[in-house]
Amino acid sequence: MTFLIPMPSSDTAAANRLDAFDAYRERMNERILQQGTHRGTKRFFNLDTTAYHDGALSGDTKELLGLVASMVLRCNDCIDYHLLQCVKAGYTDAELEDAMNVALVVGGSIVIPHLRHAVETLDLARAREESTE
Amino acid sequence: MTFLIPMPSSDTAAANRLDAFDAYRERMNERILQQGTHRGTKRFFNLDTTAYHDGALSGDTKELLGLVASMVLRCNDCIDYHLLQCVKAGYTDAELEDAMNVALVVGGSIVIPHLRHAVETLDLARAREESTE
Amino acid sequence: MTFLIPMPSSDTAAANRLDAFDAYRERMNERILQQGTHRGTKRFFNLDTTAYHDGALSGDTKELLGLVASMVLRCNDCIDYHLLQCVKAGYTDAELEDAMNVALVVGGSIVIPHLRHAVETLDLARAREESTE
Amino acid sequence: MTFLIPMPSSDTAAANRLDAFDAYRERMNERILQQGTHRGTKRFFNLDTTAYHDGALSGDTKELLGLVASMVLRCNDCIDYHLLQCVKAGYTDAELEDAMNVALVVGGSIVIPHLRHAVETLDLARAREESTE
Amino acid sequence: MTFLIPMPSSDTAAANRLDAFDAYRERMNERILQQGTHRGTKRFFNLDTTAYHDGALSGDTKELLGLVASMVLRCNDCIDYHLLQCVKAGYTDAELEDAMNVALVVGGSIVIPHLRHAVETLDLARAREESTE
Amino acid sequence: MTFLIPMPSSDTAAANRLDAFDAYRERMNERILQQGTHRGTKRFFNLDTTAYHDGALSGDTKELLGLVASMVLRCNDCIDYHLLQCVKAGYTDAELEDAMNVALVVGGSIVIPHLRHAVETLDLARAREESTE
Numbered sequence: 001m002t003f004l005i006p007m008p009s010s011d012t013a014a015a016n017r018l019d020a021f022d023a024y025r026e027r028m029n030e031r032i033l034q035q036g037t038h039r040g041t042k043r044f045f046n047l048d049t050t051a052y053h054d055g056a057l058s059g060d061t062k063e064l065l066g067l068v069a070s071m072v073l074r075c076n077d078c079i080d081y082h083l084l085q086c087v088k089a090g091y092t093d094a095e096l097e098d099a100m101n102v103a104l105v106v107g108g109s110i111v112i113p114h115l116r117h118a119v120e121t122l123d124l125a126r127a128r129e130e131s132t133e
Numbered sequence: 134m135t136f137l138i139p140m141p142s143s144d145t146a147a148a149n150r151l152d153a154f155d156a157y158r159e160r161m162n163e164r165i166l167q168q169g170t171h172r173g174t175k176r177f178f179n180l181d182t183t184a185y186h187d188g189a190l191s192g193d194t195k196e197l198l199g200l201v202a203s204m205v206l207r208c209n210d211c212i213d214y215h216l217l218q219c220v221k222a223g224y225t226d227a228e229l230e231d232a233m234n235v236a237l238v239v240g241g242s243i244v245i246p247h248l249r250h251a252v253e254t255l256d257l258a259r260a261r262e263e264s265t266e
Numbered sequence: 267m268t269f270l271i272p273m274p275s276s277d278t279a280a281a282n283r284l285d286a287f288d289a290y291r292e293r294m295n296e297r298i299l300q301q302g303t304h305r306g307t308k309r310f311f312n313l314d315t316t317a318y319h320d321g322a323l324s325g326d327t328k329e330l331l332g333l334v335a336s337m338v339l340r341c342n343d344c345i346d347y348h349l350l351q352c353v354k355a356g357y358t359d360a361e362l363e364d365a366m367n368v369a370l371v372v373g374g375s376i377v378i379p380h381l382r383h384a385v386e387t388l389d390l391a392r393a394r395e396e397s398t399e
Numbered sequence: 400m401t402f403l404i405p406m407p408s409s410d411t412a413a414a415n416r417l418d419a420f421d422a423y424r425e426r427m428n429e430r431i432l433q434q435g436t437h438r439g440t441k442r443f444f445n446l447d448t449t450a451y452h453d454g455a456l457s458g459d460t461k462e463l464l465g466l467v468a469s470m471v472l473r474c475n476d477c478i479d480y481h482l483l484q485c486v487k488a489g490y491t492d493a494e495l496e497d498a499m500n501v502a503l504v505v506g507g508s509i510v511i512p513h514l515r516h517a518v519e520t521l522d523l524a525r526a527r528e529e530s531t532e
Numbered sequence: 533m534t535f536l537i538p539m540p541s542s543d544t545a546a547a548n549r550l551d552a553f554d555a556y557r558e559r560m561n562e563r564i565l566q567q568g569t570h571r572g573t574k575r576f577f578n579l580d581t582t583a584y585h586d587g588a589l590s591g592d593t594k595e596l597l598g599l600v601a602s603m604v605l606r607c608n609d610c611i612d613y614h615l616l617q618c619v620k621a622g623y624t625d626a627e628l629e630d631a632m633n634v635a636l637v638v639g640g641s642i643v644i645p646h647l648r649h650a651v652e653t654l655d656l657a658r659a660r661e662e663s664t665e
Numbered sequence: 666m667t668f669l670i671p672m673p674s675s676d677t678a679a680a681n682r683l684d685a686f687d688a689y690r691e692r693m694n695e696r697i698l699q700q701g702t703h704r705g706t707k708r709f710f711n712l713d714t715t716a717y718h719d720g721a722l723s724g725d726t727k728e729l730l731g732l733v734a735s736m737v738l739r740c741n742d743c744i745d746y747h748l749l750q751c752v753k754a755g756y757t758d759a760e761l762e763d764a765m766n767v768a769l770v771v772g773g774s775i776v777i778p779h780l781r782h783a784v785e786t787l788d789l790a791r792a793r794e795e796s797t798e
Contacts, residue, residue: 040237044234078246100573101716105576110607184367184368184439198331202335206339241774242770370439373639374638454626455626463597493703501601515694519693572716
């Protein structure tokens, strides 16, 4: 039902997609977690955050697991979140493409639209990195 | 592939998301059901409507079932539809949050983007209720 | 890959399916939760149990939500667990069939094999109830 | 939780898997549809049957659609049912393999266990055909 | 998280949705497949294309299989792609509605938002056909 | 539809589950890949194997990705395959539990029956390792 808008060509507009995502995510998480929220939901959010902390496996490895899980389950918001964490963790493009290839083979061609989205997000993230330097 | 637009801050714009959803849904359902439509599809729509009528369980209880089913299957349009029905049925925010917590625990963190969407829809629905009074 | 074995006709054998399920479930949960288990996993199991306790909604209502979520996600073990809880909660067959009908309409014909399984589980549970009385 | 049993080597035992499936399916469908069943569920079963009757597309073409839908949704019982219908409809092995290849590419390697199951079912169905001649 | 925009009423705007989809898809596929891409991913894209070429089944039949697989897996971009291929292949509206009805019955009411999307795409594709003539 | 059999208590019987899985998998893969198989399917199997070879990421890391993808997609046969590969790769129980915890949090309680299965497989694999030494 969403109306498809051609991607903006300028880098500014492009970076805005990531910034809009960050802002919306933060705003809604605050809305969900503040003011007398359901205790179970609050604890779930905690558990979710903790799952990616260093443990028997490094947090960085687990972000990669989160990325692949998000791709095969085909959730763009989850892909964006874990991809941005993976970029922060210092993975190279080649490493991320190798992980995304596993997701593509496991999940099949139905994953392709999400691969397009992920590659676009990666490009935007790299551009944002450069413009911040 | 959809371009993410930051949520409008004004209540007017916010209410528009629900109104746009209602209008699109109604227009396309009419398009699907009018003019010599596939008979099986027409009967399916009927069956779908009837499933939420009072039966051995009340219609209100079944709207709650529809909401949780929509959340674990991660369909925003379905979530919006059942959530608006639940608001009409008179469920409190606390009750809806308790139901959504079941969906979160059953479906996992992949449900979180849809929980954000649902909470936003709920806020918009409450705002629309107030502005209509 | 599992080999399909025709259902036993005797009530004794039938009841064994439920007993075997209970025993396996209990044994593996103990295995997972004992002896230095992953702390996050332990907390998840806790969260899962708590989600069905009385809250803004009654625990019984939430078992019904769990049943429908399990059916549309097509997990027989989850269906069996929540169905047995629903039987304990005192739901009638008509009420459970009404809930399962919502799951069928939301999830489509792909749910039918799980509906067969659920109805069989329900019959076994009723037979076990009677034989215990 | 099911215990994996190595496939029987004899043709007799093999054919039993199909016969057991047919018998169970028929028995449970009767159980579901008889004796005061939920009216919506009864109508859903009707709608499901009718969907594969000749219409704008032939029933045979729609059985092929049902097979591919069952494979990408990864439901062995649904695969078996539609595969047996496709065999009755006269599709060759090459045609069925071509359809299953579409399912494999769309659904990815997660479909492979179901492809194994489907190929085994097809072999059993061909063997049963021959033994009946 | 996407913001829902009411569908444009003019045919020009409407056709733009399809054109924007085509342009985005082509641009991102080029981005993915050019310049030292992951070899496995490149081969997957090839395999995906080849799956819909004439084989034991005609390419046209397999596009119909792709459409139904995309609907039950609920992927709008995949639906649009296969639907446009089906229109090119010369299927009538009645035939496509018959295929989509199978997807609806197999996948359930959770497919309905994607059916709305598909019917809209079909209408836009027919309008684009006419305006090109 | 499968009949649930209580797990055998002896180590011998237990190891048989893994051996039966290996044997069935090998036999069916040979059946699928030999004798004039669909060329696309053959190439898909190749692509699938290659995806877990050393690349920008190590093969071992990608087996872990495969395990988590299999768990969130809830496929026991896929879980068993990747878990056995992970055991061969030398991962400790703590590392595998940490990866499985990510799958549990992403995929929710619906993953729990597959976690039970995975933990059982891991125990059987460790027992088989010891008995071979």
